[in-house]
Amino acid sequence: MRPLRPGVVAALWVLGVTMLMLTAQPARAVPPFARQTGLACEACHTMPPELTPFGRRFKLNGYTLTTRPPLVNDIDDHKRNTVWLTDLPGVAVLAQMNYSHYDRAPPDTGAPYPAHAQSDTFQFPDQFSLVYAGAVSDKVGAWLQLTYNGQAGSIGVDNIDIRYTDHTSDNKWVWGITANNYLTFQDVWNGIGSYTIPNFNTVSLSTGGVGGTGTSGPILNALGPGVVAGLGAYVFYNDSLYFELSEYHSAVAGGSSPTVDSVSLAANGGAVDRFAPFARFAYERDWGYHSAQIGASVLYVNWIPSVGYISAQQQAASGTSGVTPTQTYNPGVINRYTDVSLDWQYQYNGQHDIFGFLGHVTHERQQNSDQLVAATFTGASSAIYSNPTDTLTQFLVTGEYFRDRRYGGLVSFTRTTGTSDPLANGGDGSPANQYETFELDYVPWLNVRFILQYDAYQVVANNQNPFNLSHANFPTSPGFPNVKASDNNTWVLGLWMDF
């Protein structure tokens, strides 16, 4: 049998994809919330994970809306539910795969130039999660996620959000308590922190990058599973005003000690000291097909960084000789972060068209411990920061459009600027970065999504850039010429499935 010519093969591929596009019909989505409520994905999501007004209320009401008849439903003498269990646990699989291509092959992390790595990365899977999500009782609901992370190569506890909620009969007041391990995972507007849009997890520099570096951003984006856990209370009034007060505590995973010590500090890059308060306010107004929101948040964190540092007490106890400089938890040195964010969102949820325009500005003020600042440094190792106070401002704005939840795309712009701190950031000290994400989506079924993404970088400063020779990840590369921000430009072909 004669082998097919390349042109014929390409034509067959095009034909096959075309047939798939023509024959695929929208289907009712099947992950746990859809199973529990009988509602299709479109009820809660414009395009996952972004929520519609209905989806926001479903979450604020603690994931408890259900239409499944209970298999076990006991009541007491006051007709109060004592146990409520469905015949079907709300379990689902979330899977993401991606194939990434850097415009320029990155330097080899273990060999000198001109050795270099492949330009392509295939993560199959990039993320594979098992999720329990849904009502636990008539007033308690939970999202519990266990994830294999392709970039980390390990399985771990991922997002957790457990809620108790109640409301008045006219829904004028909805209130709840949330226990979660991911600051901003509990938020319903996708405007701040880590659940902003775009959200597809890639190996692009903005979300991890070569050598696991990633671009700089506020600490608001970084307090996730394995680092913190917190408790919050919220109230949603008159279907429009939202106020939340939460506190987060260090909840270290993977450390050898059940409490936070120098070992677990090193494992997570640091830890929250005592409690980190977080306040969130938002106002939403819905009219016709439109929904608009503005919001603000404030986060204050006392952060104990994992740095090479020997305290005065350690010196007094054992001197400096033979002691590896290691930050301890107590007595430790602390940096104080204050993050103030403004965020907004506009959605048009039409019969066929969906528009979205959302984003945030986060300003961070980082007061560095004088024990780690060059001018006031007293430790036994070296200073970590040039300035007693550093600032960082991140601006992200995203515009998106989807037609019939079948075709669509988005354009996102991120710009980060801040004070120059050569000791902290290397080079000229700038923490700046700027990039755009262009994304095309094809959604043959609401729970199967193909993603073509291009990330274009204009600014990647200093030690954020894995192509930078002085970067700690590539200490053995003696000369890798013409380092540019655009070296990090990345094509990503992704697949996102929930079932």
Add this chain to the structure above:
Amino acid sequence: MKRLTTHSLTVAAIALACTVVGTVRAADIFLPPDPGARNARELVSFACSKCHGPTGNGISISPLFPILAGQNQVYIDTELKLLRQHGRSDPHARGFMWGISHALTDEQIAGLAEYFAKQPAVTGRPSKNPALAAKGKEIYENGVASPKIVKCAQCHGEVGAGTNNVPRLQGQHPGYLALQLHYYHDKLRENVLMQRNVNNINDDQIAAVVEYISTLTGDEPTDDSP
């Protein structure tokens, strides 16, 4: 032959016994009302209000969802039962109401129909496009001779109040009405009568008639009306 007859009789006897047992069981088992089940008001607060009006007044914000306030009780009852048994299969019925309604009891449906029918109804408002509304008025009141479009007023009444299982149109979201007309025209929503009535309607005529319906106010004239 004898064996076959005996065998056949045995099978028939077993089948008859099963039928009798089944009949007896169906007749004897009494299902008490579930004291843990939500009543209509609780259901509205718990579920319906998320789409059909946040305070439970039946006035939805998004035109994706119909206004139920003041809707005819029989119509709501009929539609909920249709949706529960998947007797309506337009995309939004599938996406939203099939699941939400599937576990409702007849008693709950009756309670919901009564609840929403008693909520203060929404009425129309003056058109911002009088010319378009005038064109719609002609279709609404007189229909179109060729190609044939049946006049809406014939069933829905002069002011769109409807009756029994004919829905109230007055005060409804224009976007929702337009979508339903497209569903009927495209045979996506089951109702042979409506499918036939709007079989020849085009997009411009839908826009016009919906614009006119959005202006309707008041009560249906009675026989005693001057």
